[in-house]
Amino acid sequence: MIANYGYMDGSGEYYITIDTDKCAECEGKMCIAACPKGLFVPIEDDYGEDVVEIDSGKVKELKYQCMDCKPTEKPPLPCISACTPGALKHSW
């Protein structure tokens, strides 16, 4: 499943998109350790696959949670570099 977690407000749209079919096949789940804010949480989804989701308590603050990782022009984000299967996208 392509799962979009996030929200929009007056300043823009803040969504992290996870292709959970890739997570189900991903052994290392390196995103979990790579994210300094602990945004990625391992879960078993409703279809019995081991995937990750965004911590529900933090979804509403994505813009601020990711702020330290996102000064302009800084190359790949820790989560994106760690995710070798290429399951992650940020909308902003």
Place this chain on the structure above:
Amino acid sequence: MISAGIDVGSKNIKVVILDGDKIIGKAIQTGSDDQEKSIEETLNSAVKDAKIERSAIEKIATTGIGRKVFKEADYVITDVTAGGRGIFECDNAVRTGIDVGAEESKAIKVNQVGKVTDSAVNEKCAAGSGSFVESMARALGIDMKAFAELALSSDAKIPMNAQCAVFAESEVVSLIAQNTPQKDISKAVHDSIASRVSSMVRRVKLEPRIAIFGGLAYNPGFVSAFKKNLEIEDIFIPEEPLFVSALGAALLAQEKKEG
């Protein structure tokens, strides 16, 4: 197998009881501070409606924002999976279901067997949900149904810029102060919610047939504004839009494999 699906929403609790794929009972009740008690009561009303004994229910699945409250559940299912399964059951041709509830809206894409392939949840957007329409109707002192229908008789285009329900409310208050006709205010409110929900929905690539369910599906002002916003004509609205997720949960309770 007899199963029950319980959807513990932010406003109402909905229960569907199935015997196989046939709905034999259902009930809805407004939630309270004591959610566990309200769930018990709603479940018991549905059991009564089904004319069965409670012990006849073999599997229970819960979904919705309060899905973890009910300790007797055999399965706890996310809103996205339950909503997707439920709307697919209502019409197998549906590929995109849009659930617009009291506090949250969701876009759910399903494949040809009803499995969710794509989803987006709009968090934190009180101004894009059912409770916002209700509070705006209250501000005007009109009941919900009349307020929703008023929008249909207006051609006005009044943009509402506020991104947050609190500010949107103050925009409405100033429209009232300027003696803006009620029908135009109603249209502005519905247009603004529709545009918010549409932009969330566009995160998933829309694929027909498109369905709306959840509380706002009953609101013709919203449905009309939403159709215009997405430029689509054909939108499927199930007979009982509020029970779709409970139905999905009840079906999934039967379909889950043991172990």
